[in-house]
Amino acid sequence: MSGTGKAPATRPDPKALLAPLADDLKRVDAAYHRALASESPHVRKLVEHAALFRGKQLRPALVILAGRACGRETDAHVVVGAIVEMIHTATLLHDDVLDHATTRRNLPSINALHGNEVPILLGDFIYAQAFALANTLEDRTAAIHLAATTRRLCTGEIDQNCNRGRFDLSYPEYLRIIEDKTASLYAASARLGAIYAGAPAEQVTALEEYGRQLGIAFQIIDDCLDLAGDERSVGKSLGTDLSERKMTLPLLRLLERVPAATGAKVRQMLADGAVGDPRAALRAIVDFAPDVASAQATAEQFVRGARGHAERLPPGAARQTLLDLADFVLERDR
Amino acid sequence: MSGTGKAPATRPDPKALLAPLADDLKRVDAAYHRALASESPHVRKLVEHAALFRGKQLRPALVILAGRACGRETDAHVVVGAIVEMIHTATLLHDDVLDHATTRRNLPSINALHGNEVPILLGDFIYAQAFALANTLEDRTAAIHLAATTRRLCTGEIDQNCNRGRFDLSYPEYLRIIEDKTASLYAASARLGAIYAGAPAEQVTALEEYGRQLGIAFQIIDDCLDLAGDERSVGKSLGTDLSERKMTLPLLRLLERVPAATGAKVRQMLADGAVGDPRAALRAIVDFAPDVASAQATAEQFVRGARGHAERLPPGAARQTLLDLADFVLERDR
16 A cells, blocks of 8 residues: 555554563463363364464553553453453454455465354354453453443444445444444553553543544554555455445545546446456546545544544653554554 | 154143243343344344244243242343343354354244344344343353353354264264253353352252253254254254254264164265255155154153252242243254
8 A cells, every 4th residue: 555655764563562562462362362272172273273363462452551551550451451352353253254255364264264154153252251251350340341342343343234335325424333343442442451550530531532543543544455455465355345345435535536427337346246356346447546545644634633632641651652553553554 | 743752632832831931031021122222223123133033032931930949039030031042042143154044933034134244243242232231230140150151152063063074973072062052051041040049059050950951952852853843833944954964963873873884875965965955865865763763762861850950949830830841842843
């Protein structure tokens, strides 16, 4: 993808950004694997395979950074980090079934290897174990909050699916869907990090808003990558939003921008389904680079909003990492 | 299905059996619908459709009967009843995707109407809301116990799926799978009914064992119905276990009983996949009536076990209904 035209000389590396959290993220990882241990060799094998897809651990990192930014990190932060990562992994497994994805992080997706049964059931197993783990915490806030968040994630996914092929979806409708399906888990991670640090209400809200806006930006960039990203660097099947006829922000902007006749051609192609690469089919009708740039500019606005909320936190290393993470969202190519 | 040869003059009617619980089951139903209320019109429509598939409310009935048999019924029993019904509904939705079922309770299944996306997501939504509802209870026992039970349900489903086509599955392996995937939720329902009644440990165990053995019997009869039931009275697609190459008890008994050459033919037919009705294809190779009868006899043993545990409870109307319910499992044709 072309970036926003203001990429720094050295591309921000999430690994370097999160290096100060390495020990805690290792503890999150250990808690994650302890929670998913199973007597069933089938379950064990699948959990191991699913673990290969795990990415940057952004959500657990948010829990820990939020705690640190509020001046207190506890064992509960590690547990909450593992829970949010489990919920995220379960949604990925079910997403891959929904998207008929064949690769994830450059590896065969579980549905490509085992059909649809296994990722559905493994996702359910991981959800159940996430709630079981939440119930091991003395304080019930995480259990209550994350059940409600999972409900929102599912509502967003249902609304997105039921709106497939609705190319007149409005921006507010689009925004509500991505808030539910993506941003709510970022917001919950940051919020819970603050709550388990015993932070005052103002910091809890600042972190929740930071997470929400970061999540929205993240999803918009995801939309842009699906349309304009490179499959090898992104590491998963792309163009699936087009072939699944999902409304994304660049597509929304494109349909607002182009003349009616071009828009009709695009809608027709999407409704019929492209032969071969859907991105190439779209490019054959219209140059969508301006629409990707427009969506990126919107993501940039949300990143600015996220940064503004983070700046209300006490200054220090954790706050700086939150600010850098926000910038990273814009520059990422995977 | 032919029954066990000792059917009473009047077939037990679950509705009549559960009539003394009608008011409580209405309260369960109201709690269920309150919990699944949603701002999303898409979610609302799907929840309504899924509600049409709800059956006999056996699991909530167990919660309430267990409470009554132990001499105390509380508001928590109604909430726990709604939660176990929600978990059950979510598993049904995901099961229909796994089984490629086209009908359920004589209605088009949700996957037949909407594809696989919607039942997966609606199931996830209902799971999440079940855990959210569990977190509204002051006492955390149900939340803890039902997350662990959901984990077992999923483990059983995963093991069943990963063992598809393994026609040398042993009886103990088969039994462990159906305990996990079916009996564990019956056991949890009865156990929680006792716990929320403040029952002594002996009654809690008696009810858990009653539920476990009832659930095992229920699943074995389900296996028999899939092979020998009538689609119209059962109200769902049958023969799916055969076409999905799942090991069931009658099939296990058949492969133990028939000569090696017949067994080889059966395995070959199952491995290749039958053209048309898989039950007719199996019947063309071998008469499986003795194997269905043998599996039914095993179910009868479990019903006897369940009754034995129920008889350890204080005598009264609730205990009698538990005993009658156990008999009903054997006589049901749907």
